[in-house]
Amino acid sequence: MKSPQTSRLRLVGIVALYLGATAPLVCAVPCDSCGQAIRGDYFALSDSAYCSEDCLSAALPQCAACNRPMRGTMLRSATDTFCSRKCFNTSLPACELCGARSTVSVSIGDHVYCRQHGRAERCDSCRLPFVDGSHLNDGRNLCSTCKKAAVMSRDAAEKLFARAIRETTLVTGLASDSTPRLHLVGVDALTGGTAADSNSNSDMYESGRYYRHARKTIHKNLFGVTVKEKEQVTKSISILYGLAPDRFLATASHELTHDLLAEFYPRSTGAPAWLHEGICQYVAAEVCRRNQLSNAVARIATHNGAVYGNGFRYFMHRFGVKNWAGVDAFLRNTDLAELPETAPSHYAATN
Ligand SMILES: [Zn+2]
Ligand SMILES: [Zn+2]
Numbered sequence: 001m002k003s004p005q006t007s008r009l010r011l012v013g014i015v016a017l018y019l020g021a022t023a024p025l026v027c028a029v030p031c032d033s034c035g036q037a038i039r040g041d042y043f044a045l046s047d048s049a050y051c052s053e054d055c056l057s058a059a060l061p062q063c064a065a066c067n068r069p070m071r072g073t074m075l076r077s078a079t080d081t082f083c084s085r086k087c088f089n090t091s092l093p094a095c096e097l098c099g100a101r102s103t104v105s106v107s108i109g110d111h112v113y114c115r116q117h118g119r120a121e122r123c124d125s126c127r128l129p130f131v132d133g134s135h136l137n138d139g140r141n142l143c144s145t146c147k148k149a150a151v152m153s154r155d156a157a158e159k160l161f162a163r164a165i166r167e168t169t170l171v172t173g174l175a176s177d178s179t180p181r182l183h184l185v186g187v188d189a190l191t192g193g194t195a196a197d198s199n200s201n202s203d204m205y206e207s208g209r210y211y212r213h214a215r216k217t218i219h220k221n222l223f224g225v226t227v228k229e230k231e232q233v234t235k236s237i238s239i240l241y242g243l244a245p246d247r248f249l250a251t252a253s254h255e256l257t258h259d260l261l262a263e264f265y266p267r268s269t270g271a272p273a274w275l276h277e278g279i280c281q282y283v284a285a286e287v288c289r290r291n292q293l294s295n296a297v298a299r300i301a302t303h304n305g306a307v308y309g310n311g312f313r314y315f316m317h318r319f320g321v322k323n324w325a326g327v328d329a330f331l332r333n334t335d336l337a338e339l340p341e342t343a344p345s346h347y348a349a350t351n
């Protein structure tokens, strides 16, 4: 989607206009501009005749940059004609970072850069080249714009996390008795847990993980008979620091949905990954839609991974928006063990 494209703007032709030397005329001809009869000297341009300098100027092509009538040599780009090199240069795209205009430019999505900045280091959040930015401890780069908005502090993260808990409950009608603990982590700490779509290019790194660990403690009496059995579950959610707020909210809602699946649909434990990730993305998209985060919704909908992307599209296609009731009935009534290992491929991304 955002792969760089190098485009070259160049002169496609140089057109010469010759101003005819004024010449005496025996019989009158009409001026090609104003129609008056011309006697005596006139201006000749190609096969046309003009009575005055003004009439000639009106007929001359105008420079696309300075609007002056052009005489003599003109420069032509693919779409426009210019009076001079200087005017031609103003038609070249300006680099978003340095403002330089050159005939060779690099475009990434809707953004245009000079050749040098097209190759500059990229921000791991917006994926665009940058000159002003920060290197995070885990090796990620954030441009200054993304850094300003990024969720860096525990405080900011907890606030958004609490909002994600409320929002997932509003979407699903479910609330877990015990909320997983939130950990803000670097990319290096996101290991274990559920595997992501490794071959997907929609996201350069995973942004969160849900961890659940159940430990059974059995108390026996002196005769070896079990008197008490207790299962202790520890749950936590790790989310990357430095995410944009909309991505944080989507990630938190996604991971919290893993928790709801584990708590309320224990039968889903053995279901294929695309079911889990698809449903978590479905809820995350609903949360983002409720909060008018259209970019985040689009990111989820166009994810090209076979697990997250196709999984999401399966549930979206089957149940449509605002239909947790449908997903709930599906989870209760479907033999989840019978589901295919991979999401049906006709739910692949179409973009
Ligand atoms: Zn005239
Ligand atoms: Zn000009």
Ligand SMILES: [Zn+2]
Residues within 6 Å of the ligand: 095, 096, 097, 098, 099, 100, 113, 114, 115, 116, 117
């Ligand atoms: Zn530049």
Ligand SMILES: [Zn+2]
Residues within 6 Å of the ligand: 123, 124, 125, 126, 127, 128, 142, 143, 144, 145, 146, 147
């Ligand atoms: Zn950025």
Ligand SMILES: [Zn+2]
Residues within 6 Å of the ligand: 194, 254, 255, 258, 276, 277, 280
């Ligand atoms: Zn997940």
